[in-house]
Amino acid sequence: MASRSTIMDNNSFRAEHAAALDPQTRRLTERRDEVLGGSYRLFYRRPVHLVRGQGQYLWDADGQKYLDMYNNVASIGHAHPAVAEAVNAQMLRLNTHTRYLHERILDYTDELLATLPEYVDPTDFKAMYMCTGSEANDLALRVAKAHTGGTGLIATTEAYHGNSELSSSVSPALGSGQPIGDHVWLLLAPDGYRTGVDDIGPWFASEIRAAIADMESNGVKFAGFIADSIFSSDGVLPGNYLREAIDAVHAAGGVFIADEVQPGFGRTGEHFWGFAAHGVIPDMITTGKPMGNGIPVSGLFARSEVLASFSDTVPYFNTFGGNPVSMAAAQAVLDVIRNEGLQEHAKVLGAAALERFTQLGETHKAVGDVRGAGLFIGFELVKDRSTKEPDRELALNLLEELRHRGVLTSVAGPHGNVLKLRPPLPFTHIDIDWACEALDSSLRALN
Template sequence: MATKSSIMDTNSYSDDYSSLLSNTTRDMINRREKWMGGAYRLFYRKPVNLVRGQGQYLWDAEGNKYLDMYNNVAGIGHCHPAVVEAVTEQMKLLNTHTRYLHERIIDYSEDLLKMMPDEIDKIMFMCTGSEANDLALRVAQEYTGGTGIIVSREAYHGTSALTSGCSPALGSEQPLLPNVRLIETPDYYRHGGTPEEFTAWYLGEMQKKIDELAATGYKFSCFLADSIFSSDGVHPNPVGFLKAAIDVVHKNGGVFIADEVQPGFARTGDAFWGFARHGIIPDMVTTGKPMGNGIPISGLAAKHEVLAAFSDKLPYFNTFGGNPVAIAAAQAVLNVIKEEKLQDHCKVVGAKLLKALQEVKDRHPDSVGDVRGAGLFIGFELAKNDGKKTPDQQKALDAIELLRDNNVLTSVAGPYGNVLKLRPPMAFQECDIDWIASTLDKCLHQLES
C-alpha cells in the first residue's frame, strides 16, 4: 500500500472539502487545476489566498491579518525593506550569470565563509536547496569513491532525480535510490534514557547502516542530514548527540553534508548554523530558502580538498546561480541578521516562546505529548495520553485547521504527521507569543470538548 508524502499530502486540500469553500476560492482552485500540473498541493482544507506580507504577518485578499508561524523562506521577515532596496537597485544596473567578473559575488562569498568554520573555505552558488544538495552528493561521491548514502527516516532533501531519491518524506510513490539507507529518527521523546544512552544508541544505528551498505555492495559515501531533523518532527536535542554519529561517519571514510536550509542563518539561536549547536565541523554545508529571503539562491560551501575532488575534474555552471540580483538579496539578508542581532533575538524570544508553549502543554496533558525546539524552531507534538505516546495525527490536522480559522498559519511534520512545526520568520516578536499560545490553547480546548 502506498504511503502519502508527509510533507506534501498530510496537510493538503482535496476536493472532499469543496463544500467548505466560498465561490471565489472554488473558482480559483478550478482555474488552477485546469491550467497547472496535478503534482502541486495547496495547504489547508480551505486554502488561503494571500496577497501581502510584512515582517511576521500576512494578509489575504479579504484583508484578514494572519500570524505566520511556518515560513522560513522569508527568514528575516516578509518584504524586508533592506532586501527590497538591494534587489531593486541591483536590477536597475545589471543581472547576468557568473561567467563574467562581478565584485558582489566575491564580497558575499568572503562574508558568508567568515560565518563558517575555518575549514569550510570554498563556496559555489545555485538557485535552490535541491540543486545544492544534488551537487553536494555528486561531490561526496567523487571525493570518497563511494555511492552509499545515509539519510534520516523522514528526510526531505530536494526534488531533483538524485535528491528526491534521498527524500523518504515524499512518500512511497517516490522510490528511494538503491544505494540509500535510512537511519532511525533521533526521537529523544520516544527513545528515552539518558543523553549518553541516547547518543550511544544513535551512533550504533549509524554504524549499522554503514555496514548494511557495505553488505549490499555499496561503498559508503556520505551522511546527508538537516541538523534539527525538521521533516522528522523537529529533534534538536540532546545537544552533541549528532557529533558522535559524525565521528562514526568519518571513521568509516564518509563525509557529512550539513543541510542548513532549515536550521541555518541564526534560526536556532544557539549558533549561526544548526550543525554548530552540536559542535560539528561538516565536510560540506548546503543552504537555500532563507538565504535570499524569497529571492531564489542557494549555496554549497565545502572544505577545499573535498570540493577539489569534483571541481578539478568537472566544470560546473548554473545560469541563474549567484546572479547579481540574487547575491544582492543574500548580502542584504546577511547584513540584516548581523545588524539586527537576529541570532540573539532568536535565542531570547525563542526561549520565551518555548516556555509559553510548554505551559500550553501542561494545560492539555491528554493532547500534547512533547514540546521541543531551539530558538525560533519548535516542534509541538500531539500525542494520546495512553502510556504509549501514541501519535495523534487527526488532532494535529484538526488543530492546524482551527489555527488557520483563527488566523495563525502553520503545518505539520514528522513521520506520523502529528507535530506542529512552529518556525516563524525571525521578525517574530515577544508581543506575538500570546497570539500563538492563546490561540493554540483555545483550539485544543475546542478539540477536547
C-alpha cells in the same frame, strides 16, 4: 524502520472540500486544476488566498490578518525593504552570470564564511552557488560520490532534502510515490522522546555504524550521510548529539553533508549554523530558502579537498546561480540579520516562546512533548501521554482550527503529529501571546 508518511499532503486541500468553499476561492482552485500540474498541493481544507505580507504577518483577499508561524523562506520578514531595495538597485545596474568577474559574489562569500563557528577554519571552505536547496543538495551528493568513490548514502526516514532526482532520492518525506535511491539506507531519526533513549548520541552513532556495515556487506561502498542538524522533517529534534555519529561517518571514509536550509542563518538562536550546536565540522554545508528571503539563491560550501575531487575534473555552471541580483539579496539578508540582531533575538524570543508553549502543553493532556531551539519549536500531539501514541488526526484538525484563529503552520514527523512552529525571525512577545491563545482555544475546541 518507521513507516513512510506523506507529510507534504497532511493538511492539503482535496476535491471533496470544494463544496464548502466561497465562490471566489472555488474559482481559483478550479483554475489551478485546469492549468497547473496535479503534483501541486494547497495547504488547508479551505485554502488561504494571500495577497500581502509584512514582517511576520500575512493578509488574505478578504483582509484577514494572519500570524505566519511556518515560513522560513521570508526569514527576516515578508517584504523586507532592505532586500527589495538591494534587488531593485542591482537590477537597474547589471544582472549576469558567474563567467564574468563580479565583486558581489566574492564579498558575500567572504562575509558568509566568516560566520562559521570559531572552531572551523573558513579558509578551508570554497563556495558554489545555485538557485534552490534542491540544487545545492544535488551537487553535494555528486561531490560526495566523486570524493569517496562510493555510492552508498544515509538519510533519516522522514528527511526532506529536495526535489531533483538525486535530492529526492534521499527525501522520504515526499511520500511513498517517491522512490528512494537503490543505494540509500534510511535510519530512524535520533528522537529521544519517541525512542525513550536518554543518551541519544551513542545510540544514533551505533545506528550509523550498523547501516554502513550492512551497506558494505551488500557490496555498496559508503559515500556519506546527509542530515539537517535539527531534523526538521523528522519532528524537530534539537540537541547536541551528533559528534559520535559524524566521527563514525569519517572513520568509514564518508562525508557529512549538513543541510542548513532550515536550521541555518541564526534561526536556532545560540548559533548562526545549526550544526554548531553539535560541535561538528561538516565536509559540506548546503543552504537555500532563507538565504535570499524569497529571492531564489542557494549555496554549497565544501572543504577544499572534498570539492576538488569533483571540481578538478567536472565543469559546473549554473546560469542563475550566484548572479549579482541574487547575491545582492543574500547580502541584504546577512546585513539585516547582523544589524537587527536577529540571531540574538531568535535566542531570546525562542526561549520565551518555548517556555510559554511548554506551560501550555502541561495544561492539555493531548500534548506529549514540546521542544525547540531558538525560533524553531516542535509541539507533539498524542492520544495518551503514557504510551506516546501519536495523534495525527488531532494535529491535522488543529491546523484548521489555528487557521480559523489566524495562525498558519504545518506538521512534521513520521506520524504527522508534530506542529512545526517556525515563524519569521522578527517574531515578538505579542505574537507569542497570539500563538498561545490560538493554540489553547483550538485545543479546547477539539477536546
